Amino acid sequence: MESPEVIAEPLTRAPQFTIRLSSTRRGARLARCLVAQQLAAWGVPYGTDASYAACIVTAELAANAITHGRIPGRDFRLSVLRFPGLARIEVTDPRPERLPPTTVPAEPRSPEADSGRGLLLVASCAERWGCEVRDVCAKTVWAEVACPW
Template sequence: MTPPPIRQGPVTVRVFSQRLSSTPRGARLARRLALHQLHAWGIPHGSDVSDAVAVIVAELAANAVTHGRVPGRDFELRLALVTGSVRVEVTDTCTEPRPPAASGVRTAGPLDEDGRGLLLVDALADRWEVVDREPPPGKTVRAEVDLPGWLSLTARQGSVV
C-alpha cells in the first residue's frame, strides 16, 4: 500500500529583471530599483535584508559597469524572492577573467581607493558565486541574503509582481 501524497502549499517565486545601461547612472538606478522591488515584495526599507541587498546590488552593478563594461552592451539586474531568501544576480557580457570565488577575494590595502566591493558582498551575503552567463559570453555574479522567519512569511504574502 502506498502512502497518500504529501500536500504542499504553492511555492511562489517572484522575479524582477531589468537591463540597464553600463554607466554609473545605470548602476545607481539598479540599486534604487532593487530597493523599490523589495518594498513591493513586503521587505521594508531600512530592514537588515533591504540594507544588505542594497549594498550588494550597488557593488555588483558598480563592478559590472567598471570592470565588465562592453561598449554598446547593457548589464542585467535580476532579483528573485525564493523560499527563505532574496537572490541577486548581476550579469555582464565581458569575456575577461571572472572575479574570484569567495575564498579568493583580494584584501585591499588601507590606502587603496578600490578593491573592497567583493569583500562587502562576501560579508553581507549568506552565499555568493560567479557563474558563466547563459547564453555566453559573460558572467553572472549571484548572491543570496536569507530572510528571517517573520520577514519570509510577510514577503510570501506580499503583493504579486
C-alpha cells in the same frame, strides 16, 4: 498496448524582477534603488537589515559589472528572485572572460586603496555568492541575501 500515464506537474517559478540597465554609474545607482523598491513591494520595508544588505550587494555587483564587465554599447542585466527566506540578486554583464576571484581576501589590500573592498562587502552581507558563465557572451555574478518573508 497501454500507454504509460503521464502526470504533468505544474511549473513553479520564483517571483522575479528583471531589467536591463546602462553600463554607467547612473545605471548602477538605479539598480540599487530598484532592488530596494522591489523588496519593499514584496514586503521587506526600506531601512531594514535585509533591505540594506540587498542594496549594498546590488551596488557592489553593479559597480563591478560597469567597471570590469563593460563593453561600450552593451547593457548589464539586473534580476532579483524571491525564494523562501532569501532574495537572490543577479547581475549579468557581457564579459565572461573576466571572472571575479574565487576567494575573497579577509581584508582589503591596503587601507588607502581606492578599490578591492567590493567582494569583501558582498561576502559579509550575503549568505552565499558566486559566478556562472551561462553562455559565451555573458557571465552572471549572484548573491543571496536573507529576507524575512
